[in-house]
Amino acid sequence: MPEYAQALRKIFGTALDASVDGVVITDNKLPDNPIIYCNQAFCDITGYSMDEIIGHNCRFLQANDRNQEVRRTIADAIKEGKACQVDIRNYKKDGSLFFNELSISPVYDEDGNITHFIGIQNDITRRKEAEHSLKLERENLEKRVNERTKELQEHEAFLKGIVETIRESLIVLNPDLKIALVNKHFEKFFKINANELIDQKLTDVLEGSWNIPELVNLLENVLPEHNPFEDFEVVHDFPYIGTRRLILNASQITVGGAYQNWILLAMEDITERYVIEKKKDDFIAIASHEMKTPITVVKGNLQLLERMLEKGDMEGYKPRLRQSMDSMENLNRLISNLLDTSILTSGSTNKTSEVIKVIDIIDTPLAQVGEVYKSHDFVLYGDTDLEILGNKDQLSQVITNLLINAAKYSKDSKQVVMHVGRVGNFAKISVTDTGIGIAKENHKRVFDRFYRVSGNDNNYFGAGIGLYISQQIVADHGGTIWVESEIGEGSVFSITLPLSK
Amino acid sequence: MKKKILIFEDDLATAELAGIVAEQLGFEVAYRIRTDSVLSDVAAESPHIILMDNWIPGDGGFDSIQLLKNTPTTADIPIIFYSANTDFAGLAQTSMADAYITKPFDITDLEGIIKRLIPDSNM
Numbered sequence: 001m002p003e004y005a006q007a008l009r010k011i012f013g014t015a016l017d018a019s020v021d022g023v024v025i026t027d028n029k030l031p032d033n034p035i036i037y038c039n040q041a042f043c044d045i046t047g048y049s050m051d052e053i054i055g056h057n058c059r060f061l062q063a064n065d066r067n068q069e070v071r072r073t074i075a076d077a078i079k080e081g082k083a084c085q086v087d088i089r090n091y092k093k094d095g096s097l098f099f100n101e102l103s104i105s106p107v108y109d110e111d112g113n114i115t116h117f118i119g120i121q122n123d124i125t126r127r128k129e130a131e132h133s134l135k136l137e138r139e140n141l142e143k144r145v146n147e148r149t150k151e152l153q154e155h156e157a158f159l160k161g162i163v164e165t166i167r168e169s170l171i172v173l174n175p176d177l178k179i180a181l182v183n184k185h186f187e188k189f190f191k192i193n194a195n196e197l198i199d200q201k202l203t204d205v206l207e208g209s210w211n212i213p214e215l216v217n218l219l220e221n222v223l224p225e226h227n228p229f230e231d232f233e234v235v236h237d238f239p240y241i242g243t244r245r246l247i248l249n250a251s252q253i254t255v256g257g258a259y260q261n262w263i264l265l266a267m268e269d270i271t272e273r274y275v276i277e278k279k280k281d282d283f284i285a286i287a288s289h290e291m292k293t294p295i296t297v298v299k300g301n302l303q304l305l306e307r308m309l310e311k312g313d314m315e316g317y318k319p320r321l322r323q324s325m326d327s328m329e330n331l332n333r334l335i336s337n338l339l340d341t342s343i344l345t346s347g348s349t350n351k352t353s354e355v356i357k358v359i360d361i362i363d364t365p366l367a368q369v370g371e372v373y374k375s376h377d378f379v380l381y382g383d384t385d386l387e388i389l390g391n392k393d394q395l396s397q398v399i400t401n402l403l404i405n406a407a408k409y410s411k412d413s414k415q416v417v418m419h420v421g422r423v424g425n426f427a428k429i430s431v432t433d434t435g436i437g438i439a440k441e442n443h444k445r446v447f448d449r450f451y452r453v454s455g456n457d458n459n460y461f462g463a464g465i466g467l468y469i470s471q472q473i474v475a476d477h478g479g480t481i482w483v484e485s486e487i488g489e490g491s492v493f494s495i496t497l498p499l500s501k
Numbered sequence: 502m503k504k505k506i507l508i509f510e511d512d513l514a515t516a517e518l519a520g521i522v523a524e525q526l527g528f529e530v531a532y533r534i535r536t537d538s539v540l541s542d543v544a545a546e547s548p549h550i551i552l553m554d555n556w557i558p559g560d561g562g563f564d565s566i567q568l569l570k571n572t573p574t575t576a577d578i579p580i581i582f583y584s585a586n587t588d589f590a591g592l593a594q595t596s597m598a599d600a601y602i603t604k605p606f607d608i609t610d611l612e613g614i615i616k617r618l619i620p621d622s623n624m
Contacts, residue, residue, distance in 0.1 A: 285587055289556060292585035293512050296605035300518040303608045323514050 022046070022121030024058060028106070028114045032057045033078075036116075045100075045123045047093035058119060061100070063091035074104060081106050081114050087124065099128035173263040177202045177219060180262065189269065191240040209238045219250060219263060227252045234267075245271045287338050290465060294327035294334070301327075329372065333404070336397060337469045352391045353477075355500045358420050358427050359384040360392055365400040366418070373407040375414055382420035386427040389500040394473045398481075401466035402431040402493050410435030410490065426479065426496040434490035443483050447471040470495075503529040504619055507548035509536055509565070511557045515604070519552055522608050526615055535559040539568060543575050550619050553598070555584035563596055570597035579618040581611075 016023050022042030026033040038053045046053070046061060062068070070086040077084035083105040090100040101124045107116040163170055169186035173179060179197045187194055190206060202219075203211040212234060223229060228251030237243045247268045254260050301320045308314050362384060370378050388395075406416040410433040417432040438446060446467050467481075474481045478498045485491035506528045510516035513534070520530040531546045533539075536559030543551070551569070555562035562582060569575040582598035583606065593601035600614045 288587050289585045292604050293515060296585060297512070297514040297518055299605040300515075300522070300608050304518075304521060323517070327514055 024119040024121070026058065026117045028116055033117065042121060045098065045121055061090040065089050065091065077104060078117065098123050098125040169267045171265045173202055173265060175261040179205065189241070190238065207239045209236055212236065223250055223252050223263065244269055245274050286465060290334050291331060294331040297327040298324045337466055353389050354392065355387055355389055356392050357384065358386045358388060358429065361395040362399055362418070365396050365403055369400060369403040369407060376407050377415045378418065379415065380418045383422060384420045386420065386422055387500045388427050388497045390477045390497060395477070398470040398473050398495065401470045405466065405493070406431050406433035406435070409433060423496065425499050427499055428494060428496050430492055430494040432490065432492045437487040437489050438483060438485040438491055439487050443485065446483065447481065503527060504549040505529045505531060505546060506550050506552060507531045507533065507543060507546045508552045509533050509557055509562070510554045511535070519611070522611055523615065526612060536561060536565045539565045540572060540575065543569060543578065548578060550615060551578055551580045553580055553582050555582065555586055555589065555592070563592065566596050566598050581614055581618070
């Protein structure tokens with residue numbers, strides 16, 4: 001061997017020994033392809049000493065792990081005399097697993113026969129483990145993502161369920177006051193489809209109804225400092241639904257990075273409640289005013305009587321007594337009416353309805369009013385046996401109110417005429433007086449004073465609350481009440497009540 | 502010559518009571534049951550003092566008082582504002598009335614107010 005070749009061989013040998021990759025060389029010309037060389041790195045990787053390796057076929061590294069797919073790849077490559085590269089599970093001397101990145105290359109002689117195979121081995125256990133755990137992590141992550149997605153979807157469905165169930169309008173705004181979401185109730189209440197709202201500025205939608213400077217100021221400037229705010233009252237004429245009184249609650253919410261300073265706006269429609277409360281306040285104001293009026297008269301007259309008694313001068317005491325007693329009677333009647341109102345508002349009329357004859361609701365009031373207004377002439381005619389369905393006490397109260405009004409406002413002409421007749425499926429009862437009459441513009445007003453009167457309202461009409469109550473009772477029975485009258489020519493108050501059959 | 506009081510009151514029994522109280526103080530009494538034309542009513546009666554109800558048909562007590570007090574020919578006539586309204590004191594204080602009294606009242610209180618506003622009334 002020339003010196004040069006010998007030197008080169010030594011260099012190669014040193015290079016092989018210095019390599020961190022394991023290197024084995026097998027002799028293909030010997031049976032079972034035994035290992036004839038391995039380097040130090042191979043010994044380090046496998047844990048075997050060089051002496052334990054030489055002479056063996058490489059398969060000893062697979063221990064009992066014989067069913068690996070890659071063996072076929074190796075076998076095929078060897079058979080066909082080709083190079084191949086595989087990742088194969090190998091076992092060290094101590095039995096521990098390592099992943100071996102194995103490259104096998106055949107060595108040919110001049111005649112094309114394979115003389116040797118060279119195997120380069122690389123312990124890629126760490127990489128494999130990393131890949132494996134990465135794979136596991138990926139699978140795990142995917143599983144967790146799926147689980148979380150499901151949870152989120154369920155949670156979202158749950159929250160959506162809550163949002164859609166609430167009987168309040170809800171609106172979600174992004175920081176630019178653009179609408180991100182409205183609930184079903186909002187769509188229903190404002191009679192508008194969500195599609196027409198989403199991504200629009202709150203102040204632009206619904207014909208600019210929401211362009212209320214105080215509200216915008218509140219959302220843009222006040223809310224960030226005072227979060228949340230509650231009970232902001234808005235009275236506004238909205239398209240489609242008219243004037244509404246709303247109470248707004250708002251809170252600014254920040255969820256994660258995506259939802260910075262979003263605004264949740266909840267609105268409650270208190271229009272009806274406000275009207276009811278206003279009516280209740282009016283009722284209380286009127287009721288107490290009406291009660292104080294006869295009390296004023298009684299108190300004043302009693303004080304006058306006391307003075308007379310002290311002076312021993314009882315001249316003219318009778319009218320004072322009479323007036324006190326009349327006022328007490330007014331007060332009593334007023335209280336009956338007020339009680340009727342409270343019965344009406346609790347809506348118990350239907351439960352107390354019975355089949356009654358018209359005469360049943362007329363005879364007692366007629367007798368009672370006749371007793372008070374002795375100088376008046378009450379005339380009753382017509383078909384008083386007609387049967388109606390209703391509450392006897394309440395309808396009697398209506399008749400009493402009509403008779404008293406007729407008597408009270410007909411001081412000079414003392415006849416009050418009452419007629420009962422059938423009109424279609426109704427009984428019609430009319431009370432006619434020939435008194436002072438009512439101006440045309442007041443024909444409706446005499447029945448509806450409850451709606452107009454408040455503490456500062458001077459449109460008060462001093463006819464007592466009997467007609468209002470009467471109207472409520474009659475309406476509650478499915479009937480109507482009205483007046484026909486001319487100033488100075490008396491009035492005809494009529495009611496209709498449905499017949500019982 | 503008797504002084505005259507003009508009573509605006511739609512409740513006839515109350516009007517009668519107030520009238521008796523005023524008569525006993527030596528006043529001649531005139532009545533109105535509406536407030537549609539207070540200026541001409543006051544012009545017709547030329548009262549020395551006016552007793553005005555609040556809830557009364559027409560313009561109502563409050564606006565009628567504003568009208569009378571803002572009209573030079575009637576501005577100097579003392580007006581007593583009275584009512585059975587629950588929150589009347591607050592309303593009366595914002596009115597231009599010279600005095601107010603809440604129903605039901607003591608007749609001596611009403612007498613006291615009339616005498617204070619018309620010191621030379623006959624009593």
